[in-house]
Amino acid sequence: xxxxxxxxxxxxxxxxxxxxxxxxxxxxxxxxxxxxxxxxxxxxxxxxxxxxxxxxxxxxxxxxxxxxxxxxxxxxxxxxxxxxxxxxxxxxxxxxxxxxxxxxxxxxxxxxxxxxxxxxxxxxxxxxxxxxxxxxxxxxxxxxxxxxxxxxxxxxxxxxxxxxxxxxxxxxxxxxxxxxxxxxxxxxxxxxxxxxxxxxxxxxxxxxxxxxxxxxxxxxxxxxxxxxxxxxxxxxxxxxxxxxxxxxxxxxxxxxxxxxxxxxxxxxxxxxxxxxxxxxxxxxxxxxxxxxxxxxxxxxxxxxxxxxxxxxxxxxxxxxxxxxxxxxxxxxxxxxxxxxxxxxxxxxxxxxxxxxxxxxxxxxxxxxxxxxxxxxxxxxxxxxxxxxxxxxxxxxxxxxxxxxxxxxxxxxxxxxxxxxxxxxxxxxxxxxxxxxxxxxxxxxxxxxxxxxxxxxxxxxxxxxxxxxxxxxxxxxxxxxxxxxxxxxxxxxxxxxxxxxxxxxxxxxxxxxxxxxxxxxxxxxxxxxxxxxxxxxxxxxxxx
Numbered sequence: 001x002x003x004x005x006x007x008x009x010x011x012x013x014x015x016x017x018x019x020x021x022x023x024x025x026x027x028x029x030x031x032x033x034x035x036x037x038x039x040x041x042x043x044x045x046x047x048x049x050x051x052x053x054x055x056x057x058x059x060x061x062x063x064x065x066x067x068x069x070x071x072x073x074x075x076x077x078x079x080x081x082x083x084x085x086x087x088x089x090x091x092x093x094x095x096x097x098x099x100x101x102x103x104x105x106x107x108x109x110x111x112x113x114x115x116x117x118x119x120x121x122x123x124x125x126x127x128x129x130x131x132x133x134x135x136x137x138x139x140x141x142x143x144x145x146x147x148x149x150x151x152x153x154x155x156x157x158x159x160x161x162x163x164x165x166x167x168x169x170x171x172x173x174x175x176x177x178x179x180x181x182x183x184x185x186x187x188x189x190x191x192x193x194x195x196x197x198x199x200x201x202x203x204x205x206x207x208x209x210x211x212x213x214x215x216x217x218x219x220x221x222x223x224x225x226x227x228x229x230x231x232x233x234x235x236x237x238x239x240x241x242x243x244x245x246x247x248x249x250x251x252x253x254x255x256x257x258x259x260x261x262x263x264x265x266x267x268x269x270x271x272x273x274x275x276x277x278x279x280x281x282x283x284x285x286x287x288x289x290x291x292x293x294x295x296x297x298x299x300x301x302x303x304x305x306x307x308x309x310x311x312x313x314x315x316x317x318x319x320x321x322x323x324x325x326x327x328x329x330x331x332x333x334x335x336x337x338x339x340x341x342x343x344x345x346x347x348x349x350x351x352x353x354x355x356x357x358x359x360x361x362x363x364x365x366x367x368x369x370x371x372x373x374x375x376x377x378x379x380x381x382x383x384x385x386x387x388x389x390x391x392x393x394x395x396x397x398x399x400x401x402x403x404x405x406x407x408x409x410x411x412x413x414x415x416x417x418x419x420x421x422x423x424x425x426x427x428x429x430x431x432x433x434x435x436x437x438x439x440x441x442x443x444x445x446x447x448x449x450x451x452x453x454x455x456x457x458x459x460x461x462x463x464x465x466x467x468x469x470x471x472x473x474x475x476x477x478x479x480x481x482x483x484x485x486x487x488x489x490x491x492x493x494x495x496x497x498x499x500x501x502x503x504x505x506x507x508x509x510x511x512x513x514x515x516x517x518x519x520x521x522x523x524x525x526x527x528x529x530x531x532x533x534x535x536x537x538x539x540x541x542x543x
Contacts, residue, residue, distance in 0.1 A: 008299070008306045011262045016304060018264040022407045030261040030419040034426065035441045037243055047216050050243040052225055052250065056080075061210035069110055078113065079131045079205050081124060085112040121168045128205035129175050132198050133182060134163055175202060215241060228254065235325050246427055252287045253321075257297040261423070263416045266409040267304045272416030274300075275371045277311070279424035282339040285314035286431060287321050324432070333435030336428055340366045342483060347436065349479050354472060357385060359436040360444050361476060363425035364418065368484045371421075373414040376457045378480065380450055381418070385443075386473045411454055419445070 011027070018025040029035075040046045051058045056072070060080035063070045069084040070077050077086040091109040098105050117124045172178050179198050183191050211222035221237050231253050232240075239245045248258050260273045284296045295310040317335065319327055330344075337346055340362050350358055364381065367373070422444070429436050 005306060008262075009304065012267075012301050012304050012306065015262050015264050016267045019266045019407055019409055019412055025264075027262065027264050029445075029447065030263055030416070030423050031426070031441050031445075038440060038442070041243075048243050049212055049215055049241055050245075050247065051212070052222070052228060052240065057204065057208070058210055058212055061207045062212055062216075064207050065210060065213060076131075076205075078111065078116070079127055080207065081113055081127075081205075082207075085110045087111075120164045122164060123173050125173070125175055126167055126178060128202040129178050129198075130163060130167055131205065132201040133167075134160055233322050233324075236321070245430060248427065249287060249431060252284055252296055256288070256294055257299070259299040261420070262301070263419070264407070265413055265416050269409065269413040271300050271302065271307075272413060272420045273298075275367070275417045276420040276424040278314075279339055279366070279421070279428060281311060281314045282317065282335070283424065283428050283431065284311060285317045285320070286324070286335075286428075288313050289320035289322065290315050321431070329433070329435050332432040336425075336432055336435055337362070339428060340425065341369065342366075346479075346483065351475065354475065356437050356439050357476065359425060359429055360385070360422060360439050361479060362436070363422040365480055365483045366425065367418045367421040368480065371414060371417040373417070376454065377411065377414050377418075378477075379457055380453045382473050382476050382480075383453065384445070384450060385476065386470055407451060408454070411451065415447070415450065 014025040015027045017023070018027050037048070040048050056074050056076050057080075059070055059072070060077060060082050063084055064080075064082050067083050069087045070080075070082055071087050071089060073089050087108050087110050093107045096107055098107060113127060114124060117127055122130065167178060170178060170181060172181070176199070179195055179202075183194055183198075186194055214220040215222060221241050224232055224234070224237060228250075232250065236245065236249070240250065251258050260271075263272060265272060280296075280298075288294055288296070295312055298309045298311050300307050300309055318331070319335075324332070333347060334344055337344060342362055342365060346362060347358060350361070364378070368378065426438070426441075429438065
């Protein structure tokens with residue numbers, strides 16, 4: 001638990017540092033996993049599945065049965081007895097593409113736990129004992145006769161080597177006997193509990209028969225684990241296994257908790273997740289229903305501190321996940337649009353050529369009403385959606401020094417808020433059976449290019465000829481304008497109301513003036529398009 005909390009705090013610090021310096025810190029965008037899933041889903045030779053529980057054991061079991069390596073960065077795979085070994089993604093030499101006849105390949109190292117045991121002179125069945133004694137995610141115990149302080153975790157090479165030497169010198173083959181040797185100085189009243197804890201942790205590395213083999217070979221959906229049968233509706237097995245549902249859904253159903261995204265943002269800015277909290281309350285209400293008044297624990301941030309918030313699900317919804325399959329498409333769409341504060345007819349406003357933008361446009365309307373970003377943020381997003389493909393090549397060649405400025409922390413926070421609104425709208429739509437067409441996420445947003453475009457807009461260098469006279473851009477802007485204007489009060493307006501409407505009119509007038517006076521060429525592109533994807537001849541299975 002302490003290690004997990006420390007890692008989360010470190011991620012928050014890296015995200016803040018990235019916002020301050022503009023340097024890449026390995027902080028992933030909010031919807032990167034959906035981009036990954038959509039990309040894999042588009043490759044015919046890649047078979048994709050999601051495990052009901054932690055996937056490492058299932059992946060190791062299936063790889064062992066098929067005698068193929070596992071591709072991962074998870075350190076647990078150093079311990080699993082997978083015959084085909086482990087290929088760490090960090091050990092691929094991506095830029096050293098080799099040629100072998102007509103085929104090309106990327107060199108990579110492959111690790112075998114059996115060879116490690118030979119090198120270190122320990123029995124393979126003792127490798128899980130080494131792992132749990134060394135102190136991984138599962139246990140910590142006092143290490144006696146080793147020079148380590150009681151309760152210290154073995155976290156460097158010399159201590160790990162010392163533990164391997166100790167196990168090797170015991171010259172024992174039975175895992176239970178080895179554990180008892182290491183526990184002999186533990187107080188008697190604690191010893192049995194420690195032993196059971198260690199045995200349970202070591203059992204994690206035994207490989208079961210994989211239920212996913214029948215899914216990949218025959219299309220058979222695995223049964224729910226016993227602990228899920230009473231909690232997860234049976235109809236969810238299919239979309240969960242096919243990776244059509246977020247893993248957050250099972251986390252909420254089973255544990256009433258969810259970890260929210262850590263994104264590049266300044267510590268002094270409020271969490272971008274706050275703006276879309278009402279959408280998540282609807283999501284939790286659909287999942288948990290009205291039963292028991294349960295709350296959902298969200299892991300978020302406040303400054304650079306990890307913060308846990310208890311969120312009350314929306315209890316006023318017309319149905320929940322247990323009866324969701326009984327609702328027609330219009331009923332499910334209405335719940336989504338109600339959550340976004342939009343009328344039912346919003347679904348039919350866009351022409352067919354722009355129908356794929358209905359969901360992101362709905363999320364953008366919600367963002368504009370709740371986060372109130374400046375107008376040029378909307379301009380940049382719409383240019384990206386409408387002009388991205390035609391302007392992409394120009395974007396990559398941009399050399400304007402004004403475009404290379406460091407991140408603007410205000411823009412960064414507003415765009416993070418937009419991504420949070422898009423994410424939670426996307427997840428709501430996913431759970432509701434996609435009453436709105438799901439967009440291709442990679443085409444909607446490219447952070448680096450969008451920030452460059454924002455600099456150009458801000459410096460009035462930005463618009464390619466015809467951008468705002470473009471029919472698609474005009475249609476999108478008109479819909480956004482109509483659905484984000486304040487609704488007049490029925491009573492006589494106060495001075496504050498007049499001031500608000502005056503500000504709105506001024507902003508619209510400035511926008512029209514901007515449209516008619518700016519014509520300096522520039523560009524924008526939302527994401528990777530036009531690339532030819534090589535489909536491998538061999539099949540790849542992912543969890």
